[in-house]
Structure formats: C-alpha cells, structure tokens
Amino acid sequence: MKKVFTTGQVAKICKVAPRTVSKWFDSGRLRGYRIPGSQDRRIPREQLIKFLKEHGMPLGELEEEGWHKILIIGAEKLLIDRMKELLTEENGFRYEFANSGFEAGIQAESFHPDSIIIDLAMGRSEALQIAQNLRRNPQYESTIIIALASEDEVAPESLTEYGFNEAFKKPFDVALLAERIRTLVEEKRAAL
Numbered sequence: 001m002k003k004v005f006t007t008g009q010v011a012k013i014c015k016v017a018p019r020t021v022s023k024w025f026d027s028g029r030l031r032g033y034r035i036p037g038s039q040d041r042r043i044p045r046e047q048l049i050k051f052l053k054e055h056g057m058p059l060g061e062l063e064e065e066g067w068h069k070i071l072i073i074g075a076e077k078l079l080i081d082r083m084k085e086l087l088t089e090e091n092g093f094r095y096e097f098a099n100s101g102f103e104a105g106i107q108a109e110s111f112h113p114d115s116i117i118i119d120l121a122m123g124r125s126e127a128l129q130i131a132q133n134l135r136r137n138p139q140y141e142s143t144i145i146i147a148l149a150s151e152d153e154v155a156p157e158s159l160t161e162y163g164f165n166e167a168f169k170k171p172f173d174v175a176l177l178a179e180r181i182r183t184l185v186e187e188k189r190a191a192l
Contacts, residue, residue: 005043013048013060024051067094068185071113073104073130074122075148079174083117086178101130108134114188115181116140118164119148128162135163144184146177 005013007021010030014021024030025041030051032043045062052059070093072080080097087093096111098104099122108116116134120127127147134140147167149156156167168177 003045005045005048007041007043010043010048013062014052014057067092068115068181069094069096069111069113070181071096071098071104071107071111071116072119073098073116074100074119074127075117076119076121079119079148082174083178086175087181101126101133104130105133108140112139113143115144115146115184117146117148117177120150120153121148124150128159131159131163142188144181146181148177 007018007025010021011018021030021043022041025032025043030043031047032041034041049059049062051057052062068087070083070087072083072095075097080095084095096107096113098107104116104118107113118127118130131145131147134143134145144166145164147156147159147164149159149167149169151170153159153167153169156169159167166180168180
C-alpha cells in the first residue's frame with residue numbers, strides 16, 4: 001500500500017495530465033513536499049484522499065481508504081453480529097475475521113486493518129503473542145489493538161505492556177466498545 005505518490009502517479013489516479021497535478025501542488029490546493037535538492041514533488045496518501053474528497057472526485061483505487069477496517073480475532077458470533085449492527089458498512093466500516101494466530105497474520109497482511117479486536121478467550125498466550133507480533137511490524141504501529149479480557153483477568157490495564165491500546169473486561173456492553181472505536185476513528189480522521 002503506497003504512502004506517498006509522485007505527480008505522475010496522482011495524474012493517473014485523477015485521470016489528468018501531470019502538469020495539472022503540478023499546478024494543484026504549486027497553488028497549494030494539493031499539499032505535499034518537494035524532494036530536497038530537486039524539483040520533484042511528493043504527495044502523501046492522506047493529502048491526496050483529502051483533496052479528492054474536497055473536490056468531489058472519485059477515489060478510484062483509493063476507495064478502500066475511506067473505510068475503517070476492523071479485524072476481529074477469536075470473538076464469538078454474538079459480539080461480531082452486534083458490532084456489525086453498531087458500526088455498519090453504510091457508515092464506512094469493513095470487517096474481516098480470524099480464529100487463530102495464523103489466520104490473524106494472513107488477514108492482517110491482506111486486509112490492512114485500522115483496528116484489531118482480539119478476544120483473549122481464544123487462549124490468553126496466543127492472543128498476547130498476536131498483539132506482540134503485530135506491534136513488532138512497523139506497518140501496525142498506528143493500528144488500534146483492543147483486548148477483550150475475561151472476567152478473571154486481574155489487571156486488564158496491564159495488557160498495554162503486550163501492545164494493546166486498551167482492554168475491555170467482560171462482561172461489557174458492546175455499544176461501549178463500538179462507541180470507543182468510533183471515537184478513535186474520528187480522532188484519527190481529524191488528525192488528517
């Protein structure tokens with residue numbers, strides 16, 4: 001997944017001439033930076049998406065960037081169904097699921113999730129291992145990783161040591177989890 005584009009690449013995405021992209025850049029409408037010691041321009045992915053949305057242009061291959069992708073690992077069907085009710089596809093949420101560490105690794109690589117929910121009921125040590133493995137990969141350093149801890153978890157807040165951003169101790173209201181994800185998504189989008 002590209003993070004930065006050249007003016008030529010942006011021109012292909014927008015179906016315009018590279019010169020047009022250069023004009024957008026030089027006028028300040030399309031934000032980016034110049035390569036030091038060169039006239040070459042680079043446009044970060046977030047800025048390109050923002051520009052396309054502001055001007056009502058189709059996102060094309062960048063379409064999936066408008067989604068907030070959630071990977072749910074080891075969770076029960078009841079929780080999954082409730083999450084899908086609360087954070088719907090119509091509101092820009094997409095889901096993938098995994099039941100093991102192996103599946104989680106494959107799904108994370110192909111789906112590129114923005115949030116990952118790991119239910120420790122799948123096996124505490126496997127769940128902790130998944131979180132630690134994801135955090136070792138620079139591609140997932142800004143990914144939100146949430147633990148669903150069992151009732152007998154002594155100190156759910158200590159799960160942050162394993163790479164989790166937050167932990168929800170069972171029993172909890174799934175609506176609170178959905179609202180927390182919605183808040184984190186809004187904070188992330190506001191930062192763009």
